[in-house]
Amino acid sequence: MNEKSDKDFVKEICARDVDFSQWYIDVVRKAELADYAPVRGCMVIRPYGFAIWEYLRDELDRRIKATGHENAYFPLLIPESFLAKEAEHVEGFSPQVAWVTKGGDEDLEERLAVRPTSEAIICQMYSKWIRSWRDLPVLINQWANVMRWEKVTRLFLRTSEFLWQEGHTAHRTEPEAKQEALMVLDLYHEFLNDYLAIPAHKGVKTDREKFAGAVRTYAVEALMPDGRALQAGTTHNLGQHFARVFDITFLEEDNLLHYVWQTSWGVSTRLMGALIMVHGDDAGLKIPPRVAPIQAVIVPITFEKSKAEVLEAARALKGELAAAGVRVRLDDRDEYTPGWKFNEWELRGVPLRIELGPKDLAAGVVTAVRRDNRKKEQVPRGDAAPWVNAKLDEIQTDMLKAATAYRDEHTREVTSRDDFYLVFEGRPGFVKAPWCGDTLCEERLSEETGATIRFLPLEDTPADGFKCVGCGSEASQWAYFAKAY
Numbered sequence: 001m002n003e004k005s006d007k008d009f010v011k012e013i014c015a016r017d018v019d020f021s022q023w024y025i026d027v028v029r030k031a032e033l034a035d036y037a038p039v040r041g042c043m044v045i046r047p048y049g050f051a052i053w054e055y056l057r058d059e060l061d062r063r064i065k066a067t068g069h070e071n072a073y074f075p076l077l078i079p080e081s082f083l084a085k086e087a088e089h090v091e092g093f094s095p096q097v098a099w100v101t102k103g104g105d106e107d108l109e110e111r112l113a114v115r116p117t118s119e120a121i122i123c124q125m126y127s128k129w130i131r132s133w134r135d136l137p138v139l140i141n142q143w144a145n146v147m148r149w150e151k152v153t154r155l156f157l158r159t160s161e162f163l164w165q166e167g168h169t170a171h172r173t174e175p176e177a178k179q180e181a182l183m184v185l186d187l188y189h190e191f192l193n194d195y196l197a198i199p200a201h202k203g204v205k206t207d208r209e210k211f212a213g214a215v216r217t218y219a220v221e222a223l224m225p226d227g228r229a230l231q232a233g234t235t236h237n238l239g240q241h242f243a244r245v246f247d248i249t250f251l252e253e254d255n256l257l258h259y260v261w262q263t264s265w266g267v268s269t270r271l272m273g274a275l276i277m278v279h280g281d282d283a284g285l286k287i288p289p290r291v292a293p294i295q296a297v298i299v300p301i302t303f304e305k306s307k308a309e310v311l312e313a314a315r316a317l318k319g320e321l322a323a324a325g326v327r328v329r330l331d332d333r334d335e336y337t338p339g340w341k342f343n344e345w346e347l348r349g350v351p352l353r354i355e356l357g358p359k360d361l362a363a364g365v366v367t368a369v370r371r372d373n374r375k376k377e378q379v380p381r382g383d384a385a386p387w388v389n390a391k392l393d394e395i396q397t398d399m400l401k402a403a404t405a406y407r408d409e410h411t412r413e414v415t416s417r418d419d420f421y422l423v424f425e426g427r428p429g430f431v432k433a434p435w436c437g438d439t440l441c442e443e444r445l446s447e448e449t450g451a452t453i454r455f456l457p458l459e460d461t462p463a464d465g466f467k468c469v470g471c472g473s474e475a476s477q478w479a480y481f482a483k484a485y
């Protein structure tokens, strides 16, 4: 690839205003996060994308373990008879299940499902492992791939195979299970907020939107720059539904057999899609420092006669930053101009770019440019390491502030039916509106506007005196609507 075509390559990103979907795909592919696989609907996560996923995963894993959970691994294949045990569950997933029917040349006696989720296999095992109240609670998480055959796919956002974590817990009492589902909801909410700089809303799903087989589904819902909501994670209070189907009982202190109370919860590589969309701009990615594989890149500005001196200073600076805990890269590639490198690292979303040239050396400074707002600052060379660390924290905070301001500007209240229909001729973001609580009304609203109820507030929100925006009858509560991914 020669220099000219490289420059064009960086510029070949569709503007967000022109076509947001195209912008997204361009950024994912040109920043080398992921690519399409030979099997339709599957993706290859490339090293740069996988590095982001690893930082995200490791931190979430740390938080999951810190709340008392342990990791385990269950098999990829689930016998059809296990999956078929729970009617609602199997019905919910059956259009998307991929099946293994042969081992070598031989037909299998029973079809095996490639897991679309692992309730069926995990519940089967829990029914063997759990005997007494002393065995409870069981708090297990698994990091795994799952497969749901998708007709329309988009890298990270909707792929047939994706990576996720799925927590599966069993408890002695109903309040414990409910508390677990809400605790993990908070955990997800905080993780998104202070690690990914994504300010999500949290709430409970309506019956129509809940997970097949759950009593209650809770979700964190984030807002994307095109005005669509994205469900970033869910937790489910499963009640005793699966326990009855899979016969998971324990001997209580009263010497009677009781069914356990269960939860399940998960987030997936979809979070990568949210991260890309929430923060990116027309120049490409903006990665929050905490999850950035490269937090600072040093680009030496070299001229023939000062080259050796500048490179030496750049190497020293790199060593100093690395020793201070900064994930730093020195881009000393000869074949690219500094301008080309600036474009590339902007595209790849590196939070801080440090320029070092003969003028900086002479003045005893380094020049730094923030990716989030492009502000340029000069810092005394001697202060570089603590300054960079403080600046990365500031960028993280400012990115959350910007995303929060956007979310709040695009969360509005609408109380009349006419306004509701009018506002959903576009993509207004989240719309809080009074609703009657009826599923048929919810369905009709959704068909007519393209918006769905993303969540109901966790606390009681009586809507006394208001009429439902769908049917005009007395409203029973407030609901948050949006068009969604």
Ligand SMILES: [Zn+2]
Residues within 6 Å of the ligand: 435, 436, 437, 438, 441, 442, 468, 469, 470, 471, 472, 473
């Ligand atoms: Zn209604």
